[in-house]
Amino acid sequence: MSKDSSVDCKQKPGVIAPVVDLKRCEGKGDCLEVCPENVFEIRRIGESDYLKLNVLHRFKLRVHGMKVAYTPNANACRSCGLCVSACPERAIKLARTA
Template identity: 75%
Template sequence: MTRNTTAACKQPPGVIAPSVDFTRCEGKADCAVVCPENVFEIRRIDTSDYEKLGLMNRFKLRVHGMKVAYAPNAQACRACGLCVSACPEHAITLARTC
């Protein structure tokens, strides 16, 4: 049986957007795998984001390969919440954009 992921979506695109907490994210990609709207990509953390982190968070990122989740397609989010549930580090929250 296949699940209709569109039925799980609660909002039209652009009303809600995911936010990733880089102090928690370990770049495991669970969010990217479950997102039906392809909102996420896993890539090397930007230098500007890395420099904002504390020493322990920088060390943690180095241990985990300097990879984090970014949401370049955040405007496509339909607030299904699958990314929030899938993230083992609880690094993703959904917030209203307007």
């Protein structure tokens, strides 16, 4: 999938932000590929996030290379929903920021 700058976004930036469920995310990067606002990055899970997970989810992460999606540019999200649709693990939801 490729980024499309003509996506009909629903909100101004900063109203809605994607939330990634690290228990489900496998770091495949589909969200990164479809996001027109460059909200996502795929990287190694942070130690504090890793330690919050139970043993089963830690094992799953190891199997999938310890990679997950983070949202360093979440405030740029315009609520197009492409990331939610693209995620094969259904690990992303959109939530109001305030």
